[in-house]
Amino acid sequence: MSIQSIRGMNDILPTQTPVWQSVENTLRSVLESYGYQEIRMPLLEATELFSRSIGEVTDIVEKEMFTFIDRNGDSLTLRPEGTASCVRAGIEHGLLYNQIQRLWYGGPMFRHEKPQQGRYRQFHQMGAETYGLAGPDIDVEMIAMTARLWRQLGLTDLQLQINSLGSTAARAAYRDQLVNYFSSHYNELDEDSQRRLQTNPLRILDSKNPNMQSLIDNAPLLLDHLDDESQTHFATLKTWLDELGIPYQVNPRLVRGLDYYNRTVFEWVTQQLGAQGTVCAGGRYDSLVEQIGGRPTPAMGFAIGLERLVLLLLHHQLQIPDKTPHAYLIMAGPGTLQQGLRLAESLRDALPHLRLLTHCGGGNFKSQFKRADKSGALVALVLGEEEMAQHQVTLKYLRQEHPQLRVGLAEVVDYLKPLLQLSNE
Ligand code: ATP
Ligand code: MG
Numbered sequence: 001m002s003i004q005s006i007r008g009m010n011d012i013l014p015t016q017t018p019v020w021q022s023v024e025n026t027l028r029s030v031l032e033s034y035g036y037q038e039i040r041m042p043l044l045e046a047t048e049l050f051s052r053s054i055g056e057v058t059d060i061v062e063k064e065m066f067t068f069i070d071r072n073g074d075s076l077t078l079r080p081e082g083t084a085s086c087v088r089a090g091i092e093h094g095l096l097y098n099q100i101q102r103l104w105y106g107g108p109m110f111r112h113e114k115p116q117q118g119r120y121r122q123f124h125q126m127g128a129e130t131y132g133l134a135g136p137d138i139d140v141e142m143i144a145m146t147a148r149l150w151r152q153l154g155l156t157d158l159q160l161q162i163n164s165l166g167s168t169a170a171r172a173a174y175r176d177q178l179v180n181y182f183s184s185h186y187n188e189l190d191e192d193s194q195r196r197l198q199t200n201p202l203r204i205l206d207s208k209n210p211n212m213q214s215l216i217d218n219a220p221l222l223l224d225h226l227d228d229e230s231q232t233h234f235a236t237l238k239t240w241l242d243e244l245g246i247p248y249q250v251n252p253r254l255v256r257g258l259d260y261y262n263r264t265v266f267e268w269v270t271q272q273l274g275a276q277g278t279v280c281a282g283g284r285y286d287s288l289v290e291q292i293g294g295r296p297t298p299a300m301g302f303a304i305g306l307e308r309l310v311l312l313l314l315h316h317q318l319q320i321p322d323k324t325p326h327a328y329l330i331m332a333g334p335g336t337l338q339q340g341l342r343l344a345e346s347l348r349d350a351l352p353h354l355r356l357l358t359h360c361g362g363g364n365f366k367s368q369f370k371r372a373d374k375s376g377a378l379v380a381l382v383l384g385e386e387e388m389a390q391h392q393v394t395l396k397y398l399r400q401e402h403p404q405l406r407v408g409l410a411e412v413v414d415y416l417k418p419l420l421q422l423s424n425e
Pocket of ligand 1: 081111113118119120121122123124125256276277278279280281282303304305306307308
């Protein structure tokens with residue numbers, strides 16, 4: 001039997017890469033326009049990095065990590081997310097202490113989940129992190145940046161949900177209330193939630209089990225128990241979002257699946273992807289840097305799930321950039337190959353954005369024309385013996401009613417230029 005890819009880990013095929021590239025380019029250019037700089041971290045980290053940052057009693061650390069012992073006996077984990085690695089790298093290279101950093105990253109993440117639409121075992125995120133800023137101003141700027149991303153991509157149906165998780169102390173007080181409440185309804189809790197009751201009761205609020213929803217809806221709200229500073233922070237955040245004209249919904253049940261968040265948390269959600277509706281999620285994590293061994297540094301960040309974004313874009317049938325070749329060079333007859341390859345190189349010199357396929361592998365005119373047609377090219381450039389003798393090429397338009405032309409080698413560029421503008425990039 002032939003070898004197959006690992007379950008939940010997908011190949012992204014040439015028919016799909018144009019939309020991926022377009023999404024990635026848009027995200028990159030918006031991130032850069034806000035002054036974010038790229039950082040690239042390894043895919044493998046010490047397991048302890050994630051158990052210490054994401055939290056021992058979270059879905060990710062409890063059951064989703066790809067963890068193994070390497071040849072030296074060390075426990076390593078394929079990164080399930082980027083924030084922990086980014087903090088680790090920031091501390092390791094002295095980027096964080098007493099500095100303001102705006103960083104972004106992208107790439108594959110790994111979680112051993114049940115594969116379904118919008119949920120995979122290898123998936124891709126692009127994320128941004130800001131260090132050294134504690135106020136709601138940067139929270140608002142980061143949310144505004146995500147809103148701009150959706151506008152740039154032409155997505156209009158994403159809703160912003162926000163919440164505040166308050167300070168560590170406020171959350172601890174609230175935790176006790178929550179334990180009391182859920183304990184008095186112990187028999188209505190599902191197995192996961194019963195287990196979480198003592199270890200991580202806040203995560204019960206994040207349960208996706210529909211049978212638990214009414215119980216969760218009636219639970220006490222953290223928003224009602226915020227400390228004063230967090231309350232002011234949240235109020236300012238809302239006012240400034242209003243001023244920027246960014247609509248939001250306060251969702252008091254939004255707790256996020258990772259332990260490290262405090263104060264502002266947010267998600268962008270869509271109704272169009274079923275249960276996998278969260279396209280972007282983030283929040284403030286002021287204690288994480290210290291928790292991983294750095295000096296106390298306020299931090300705020302978010303991550304975008306690219307598969308979900310791509311699914312959403314395909315859903316909208318947005319125009320996908322066309323990467324088919326502009327021209328296909330056909331060569332037949334003695335000496336034409338040599339001359340043709342030279343011509344192709346000179347065309348690429350003159351037109352850096354030209355997509356030109358040269359026919360390699362020989363064959364007669366007819367078979368080469370078939371290939372040219374199949375490639376999707378707009379025009380075939382034909383170099384036969386006759387053309388070569390006269391220092392010319394024949395131009396045959398493959399997608400337009402247009403008589404074929406004979407043009408001098410030096411003029412070919414002028415005929416190709418308009419094609420570059422015509423195709424939708
Ligand atoms: P969910 O509640 O859907 O499991 P999450 O809270 O675990 O999401 P985060 O850790 O916040 O997700 O990751 C940020 C984003 O990355 C998510 O909003 C989603 O778009 C994407 N994402 C997370 N897990 C997966 C996955 N297994 N497959 C595809 N995308 C994912
Ligand atoms: Mg998850």
